[in-house]
Amino acid sequence: MNNATTLSKIEPASYLSEPLPLDASKRLEIDRSLSVPILFLMRSSFFSFSLALFLISICAVKLVFPSFLDGISFLTYGRLFPVAYDLFIYGWAIPLGFALILWLMARLSATPLSHIRILTAAAHLWNSALFLGSLAVLAGYGTSVIFLEYPNWASFLLFVSFLLMGLWVLLLTQERKERALYVSEWYLLTALCSFPWIYGTANLMLTWGKIQGSAQGPIQCWYAGSLMQFWLTPIALGTIYYLIPKITGVKIYSYYLALFGFFSLLLFSGWNGLSSLIGGAIPAWMMSAGVVTNIMLVLPMIAVVINFYWMFQESEKLILHQSPALRFVAAGIISYVIATVLSLVSSFPCFNAILNFTDYLSGTFLLFFLGFFGMTLFGGLYYFIPRLTGISWSSSKLIQFHFWLSVVGISLMVSSMVLGGMIEGVAFNDPVITFTNILSYTLPWNVLVTLSWFLLLLGFFCFMRLLVTMRWEMIEEKLPMPR
Amino acid sequence: MNPLNDLNSSDALNPERDLVEINRPPLSVNPEKYGGFFRPIPLWLIAISMVLFFWAGLYLAYYSGGFKSNVYNAELVAWSGGGGSRAAAPIDLRVVGKKVFAQNCVVCHQETGLGIAGQYPPLVGSEWALSQGWHGDNHLVKNILYGLQGPIIVKNMPYNNAMAPWNQLTDQQIAGVLTYVRSEWGNNGSPISPEFVAKIRASTPPRTEAWTMSELQAIPRELYSGAATNPTPPAK
Amino acid sequence: MNRLRSLFLIIILLFFSSWLGVVVYSYLELGHFKSVAGSDGILPPYYSGQAILGARVYAASGCMTCHTQQIRQLDVTHSDIDRKWGTRPSVALDYLRDQTAFLGKRRMGPDLSNVGSRLTDPIWYYHHLYEPDQVTPGSIMPSYRYLFHMQKIQGELSAQAIPLTGPHAPPPGYEVVPTKDAQDLVAYLLSLKHDYTLPEVSAETPSAP
Numbered sequence: 007m008n009n010a011t012t013l014s015k016i017e018p019a020s021y022l023s024e025p026l027p028l029d030a031s032k033r034l035e036i037d038r039s040l041s042v043p044i045l046f047l048m049r050s051s052f053f054s055f056s057l058a059l060f061l062i063s064i065c066a067v068k069l070v071f072p073s074f075l076d077g078i079s080f081l082t083y084g085r086l087f088p089v090a091y092d093l094f095i096y097g098w099a100i101p102l103g104f105a106l107i108l109w110l111m112a113r114l115s116a117t118p119l120s121h122i123r124i125l126t127a128a129a130h131l132w133n134s135a136l137f138l139g140s141l142a143v144l145a146g147y148g149t150s151v152i153f154l155e156y157p158n159w160a161s162f163l164l165f166v167s168f169l170l171m172g173l174w175v176l177l178l179t180q181e182r183k184e185r186a187l188y189v190s191e192w193y194l195l196t197a198l199c200s201f202p203w204i205y206g207t208a209n210l211m212l213t214w215g216k217i218q219g220s221a222q223g224p225i226q227c228w229y230a231g232s233l234m235q236f237w238l239t240p241i242a243l244g245t246i247y248y249l250i251p252k253i254t255g256v257k258i259y260s261y262y263l264a265l266f267g268f269f270s271l272l273l274f275s276g277w278n279g280l281s282s283l284i285g286g287a288i289p290a291w292m293m294s295a296g297v298v299t300n301i302m303l304v305l306p307m308i309a310v311v312i313n314f315y316w317m318f319q320e321s322e323k324l325i326l327h328q329s330p331a332l333r334f335v336a337a338g339i340i341s342y343v344i345a346t347v348l349s350l351v352s353s354f355p356c357f358n359a360i361l362n363f364t365d366y367l368s369g370t371f372l373l374f375f376l377g378f379f380g381m382t383l384f385g386g387l388y389y390f391i392p393r394l395t396g397i398s399w400s401s402s403k404l405i406q407f408h409f410w411l412s413v414v415g416i417s418l419m420v421s422s423m424v425l426g427g428m429i430e431g432v433a434f435n436d437p438v439i440t441f442t443n444i445l446s447y448t449l450p451w452n453v454l455v456t457l458s459w460f461l462l463l464l465g466f467f468c469f470m471r472l473l474v475t476m477r478w479e480m481i482e483e484k485l486p487m488p489r
Numbered sequence: 490m491n492p493l494n495d496l497n498s499s500d501a502l503n504p505e506r507d508l509v510e511i512n513r514p515p516l517s518v519n520p521e522k523y524g525g526f527f528r529p530i531p532l533w534l535i536a537i538s539m540v541l542f543f544w545a546g547l548y549l550a551y552y553s554g555g556f557k558s559n560v561y562n563a564e565l566v567a568w569s570g571g572g573g574s575r576a577a578a579p580i581d582l583r584v585v586g587k588k589v590f591a592q593n594c595v596v597c598h599q600e601t602g603l604g605i606a607g608q609y610p611p612l613v614g615s616e617w618a619l620s621q622g623w624h625g626d627n628h629l630v631k632n633i634l635y636g637l638q639g640p641i642i643v644k645n646m647p648y649n650n651a652m653a654p655w656n657q658l659t660d661q662q663i664a665g666v667l668t669y670v671r672s673e674w675g676n677n678g679s680p681i682s683p684e685f686v687a688k689i690r691a692s693t694p695p696r697t698e699a700w701t702m703s704e705l706q707a708i709p710r711e712l713y714s715g716a717a718t719n720p721t722p723p724a725k
Numbered sequence: 726m727n728r729l730r731s732l733f734l735i736i737i738l739l740f741f742s743s744w745l746g747v748v749v750y751s752y753l754e755l756g757h758f759k760s761v762a763g764s765d766g767i768l769p770p771y772y773s774g775q776a777i778l779g780a781r782v783y784a785a786s787g788c789m790t791c792h793t794q795q796i797r798q799l800d801v802t803h804s805d806i807d808r809k810w811g812t813r814p815s816v817a818l819d820y821l822r823d824q825t826a827f828l829g830k831r832r833m834g835p836d837l838s839n840v841g842s843r844l845t846d847p848i849w850y851y852h853h854l855y856e857p858d859q860v861t862p863g864s865i866m867p868s869y870r871y872l873f874h875m876q877k878i879q880g881e882l883s884a885q886a887i888p889l890t891g892p893h894a895p896p897p898g899y900e901v902v903p904t905k906d907a908q909d910l911v912a913y914l915l916s917l918k919h920d921y922t923l924p925e926v927s928a929e930t931p932s933a934p
Binding site (some may be wrong): 084149196226363436 | 727732733735737739740742743744746747748751752754755756757758762774783784785786787788789790791793795797798800801802804808809814815816817818819820821823824825826827828830831832833834835857858861862863864865866867868869870871926
């Protein structure tokens with residue numbers, strides 16, 4: 007990689023002309039310009055992810071053995087559980103998603119990134135706010151609003167640092183050399199622009215300032231739903247739309263389908279959070295809007311999945327077997343389909359009456375979060391990281407272990423949560439069954455869920471092991487160390 | 490268009506030549522982005538979306554309570570499987586009781602109601618369950634509410650064990666399980682009503698210790714009126 | 726350039742439909758509800774000062790993770806009311822006095838919106854918070870021992886001492902008493918009762934079993 011310096015001297019002007027393909031040297035220049043902030047964001051997100059997995063495993067054990075580590079204020083379930091979820095979202099999903107946005111936007115607009123110092127500084131600010139906020143929740147300063155547990159100063163710092171980071175990508179979009187917008191860019195820009203808006207609004211109404219309690223319910227649910235549909239879904243879909251053509255060489259099957267999928271997602275996704283208040287204390291029309299939009303979300307799912315399906319059909323089957331990235335992406339797409347169908351079922355009021363407040367909904371969320379978003383992004387990482395560092399993965403065995411441990415872990419967890427949730431829900435609706443009896447029904451399922459969290463932890467260790475090997479190789483070959 | 494063909498082209502300048510996902514030839518020499526085809530959206534998808542949109546409109550029109558902020562109960566009776574009929578249906582105490590018994594009592598008293606000799610007393614023909622001798626219906630309810638401990642005599646056999654308190658059960662559940670026990674396995678005691686359970690519950694001061702036999706014996710016998718003088722045959 | 730602008734415009738328009746419909750509507754409509762004059766005073770009633778402090782302890786301990794505070798509408802399900810967790814469905818006005826509405830998403834414990842009417846003995850609450858599995862066998866609630874402290878009995882037993890006999894009983898001569906946080910929390914829980922009715926509560930009332 008010592009030709010990096012010579013390559014950077016090549017004038018970028020020649021790449022202004024259409025059409026792409028991006029020249030290899032240009033690609034290298036862009037990757038070099040990005041590697042420092044992106045690798046930093048990725049490293050911190052991996053750290054948060056392992057911490058979150060560790061904490062959630064403790065929580066899972068606590069459900070089976072309630073006396074495990076009990077009576078300690080900062081390790082009590084009600085504090086540990088929200089912190090684990092916040093680390094998943096603000097520590098892992100958002101920095102990692104942002105890193106992917108950064109990389110994909112730079113590559114897709116054929117523009118290297120400049121002035122990365124401010125970006126890295128903002129990322130540091132994000133990490134410190136995350137760290138201090140999590141400690142504050144553990145110390146008992148949490149707000150107890152789902153996904154917005156951080157105290158107001160921490161969430162404000164998170165907000166500011168995201169604005170600083172996001173501004174960078176918008177500038178890059180403005181200066182882009184490649185003018186045409188690709189499908190991935192639609193999705194990524196949506197995620198990038200809507201996150202500060204929903205995070206700012208929700209915090210403004212729920213933690214920075216507090217509106218009347220009677221209006222807080224819908225806004226809490228709107229935030230949780232929007233976070234899923236305006237951050238997790240677009241980033242995963244944007245990554246898939248990039249990876250499949252890039253790896254297989256197959257063009258997008260139908261642009262019209264892509265457009266249809268994109269706009270229908272936008273139209274329904276902000277409303278679907280209301281469906282978690284079916285039967286709750288919200289006006290009837292809001293509840294019906296939640297029901298309707300949550301069912302309509304099946305349309306964007308069908309549109310993108312047909313597109314992906316035909317692209318896979320047209321591609322060389324050999325590639326699908328060779329590329330770990332594509333294998334992870336395929337698992338992500340399957341999770342997306344199943345999770346959408348599960349949430350569709352639970353949004354009919356007659357089924358929701360049984361399934362609401364049970365593990366069924368947690369299982370659906372985790373399938374969406376870890377199965378769809380997580381697997382897709384890991385697929386992306388298997389593709390991007392070698393290109394960022396200049397070193398290939400050391401062991402295909404470990405990648406396979408990671409893949410299968412994740413697949414088995416997620417399927418075991420989701421199926422036991424869904425089945426256990428159904429049993430729990432039916433028991434809830436029978437007032438003769440006492441509450442402690444219901445708890446005894448859920449116990450075996452909780453044991454399975456605990457087991458699957460450990461499987462996921464193990465799978466992630468395989469991934470970390472690969473990264474550590476890569477790091478050693480970098481030191482041995484005296485490559486420019488990304489900091 | 491086979492990307493694998495590109496592997497053979499030895500482009501010395503290609504920095505990604507050795508960059509592979511996994512110890513394999515690089516797959517990434519494809520151009521950065523592709524156009525797509527302008528294939529039309531499949532007709533069936535358009536049909537599904539139109540049906541869904543139509544349904545959504547109807548649903549919102551029917552179940553939105555006029556889009557008012559103070560209407561909570563949209564007309565969703567059709568969805569919930571007839572909420573009205575459920576409230577109107579009379580409750581069969583024996584059905585309730587059978588469930589409660591299966592949930593909570595079979596561990597000790599067994600499905601046969603015979604208990605375990607020397608450990609758990611039987612319910613079949615038991616003077617405790619049927620309120621014979623010094624036993625009254627009030628004792629039975631108190632027993633369920635706060636449990637029983639210490640030595641007791643059932644059908645002339647001594648037992649010394651403890652029964653858990655069940656005061657978290659509702660009046661209806663307690664009345665149900667008592668009615669069930671008193672009419673099952675050939676027992677022919679009268680039913681116990683939820684109102685009677687509520688009355689005894691209200692008149693018994695809350696306690697943390699379980700009853701003992703002597704404590705119960707000290708309380709005067711009381712029978713659920715209406716059935717006390719005129720026992721009805723078991724409803725089979 | 727134009728395409729970027731039009732893309733942004735469409736993103737913003739579609740995005741704003743839900744933002745206006747959910748957030749702005751909730752803020753303007755539900756966020757400006759007024760209390761109503763009931764037969765026995767202003768409804769919903771105010772929390773006492775101690776209960777407001779207790780709600781903070783409730784938030785800090787994350788009770789909301791396992792306990793909901795909502796009774797569902799009768800057209801969706803009867804089960805909440807059949808379980809005696811409330812006498813009527815919750816409506817938005819019920820949360821008027823809450824600093825944070827603890828709706829909750831998961832029921833690993835019973836619903837608490839009317840726990841103050843169900844259980845009225847503060848000592849029971851203290852005991853349950855201290856050793857849940859002893860008070861309610863089979864409960865998976867963790868112990869909140871950090872809300873209590875052990876002290877030497879000064880003369881007589883304190884009125885608030887927990888009657889502990891099981892495995893967590895203090896050594897002789899000592900007693901376990903609640904800290905201020907525990908007292909606030911229990912004051913808050915005791916004030917959770919929706920035993921009044923509001924104009925918008927639907928006319929359909931559950932038939933008494």
